[in-house]
Amino acid sequence: MSKVLYIKANAKKEGVSRTFRISDSFIEKYKELNPNDEIITLDLYKEGIGFLTEEGINLHRPNPGEGKDHPILKYAYQFAEADKYIIAAPFWNLSFPAILKAYIDYICVTGITFKYTAQGPVGLCQGKKAVHIVGRGGGYSEGAAAGYEMGDRYLRTIVGFLGITDFTTIAANKLDVIGEDAEAIVQVAINEAQDKAKTF
Template sequence: MSKVLYIKANAKKPGESRTFRISDSFIEQYKKLNPDDEIITLDLYKEGIDFLTEEGVSLHVPKEGEGKNHPILKYAYQFVETDKYIIAAPFWNLSFPAILKAYIDYICVTGITFKYTADGAVGLCQGKKAVYIVARGGEYSEGSTKAYEMGDRYLRTIFGFLGITDFTTIAAEKLDVIGEDVEAIVQNAIKNAQNKARNF
């Protein structure tokens, strides 16, 4: 049995997010195929994730006695104890919502999700896998605008830093381009997500 963390980062009301339409379909398919797995949904906006304060920054090297119930460190412990990750976040301003970056600052903690060695930093989340699901208004996976895409690149890099190199992206693109069949694009992304869920 695997533990799956479904990380959601979108401020839109339920039913309005195209990203969540795709990611929820992925989750539904995954549940059908893996009914015994534990799926934990972490909605960052409902969770009230905030930017790290001076106190939070000092926790990046946990002190003795600061455990899994700590209001900030609990996210790093939850992350390292998870086997699979689904990150659902829209493409905002060439990246993703700032709340997701704030969450990443919570989980990147020395001694929990990575450590320093004589040879440098080593991720402590090896052998895990992640899928990033994103809806984009334009086309950023190829062509002249590919260089502007920073969300997928950042997530791949930071997850790799933590030891997670099995990383897949499912993107629905050109959703705000005039003349495009938006619903058809979303449906194709949903089918892609359901197919990817079979081997996740």
């Protein structure tokens, strides 16, 4: 049985967020195929994730097992204990909502999700897998505009830093481009999400 962490980072509600429509379809198919897996949903806006404070920085070198229930360290332990990650975050201003970066600052903790060695940093989440599901107003997967895309690239890099190299992206592009059929684009992404859920 795997433990799956479903991380949601969008101020828009269910039924309004196109990103969540795609990610929820992924989850539904995954549950259907893996009924015994534990799925933990972490809605960052409902959690009220704030920016890291001095207290949080001072906690970033905990003793082994220390602070599992602490309001800051609990997120790092939760992340480390999961086997798979689904990150649903829209494309905002060439990246993703700031609350997701705040969350990342909480989970990158020495001794929990990575460690420093004489040879350099080593991720402690190796052998796990992650998928990033994103809705974008414009087309940022190819062509000249792809160079502006910094959200997915950052997520791929930071989870790689934590040891997760099996990283997949499901993107719905051009949702706000005049003349494009946004609903059809979302449906294509939903189909892709359900297909990729089969091997996740």
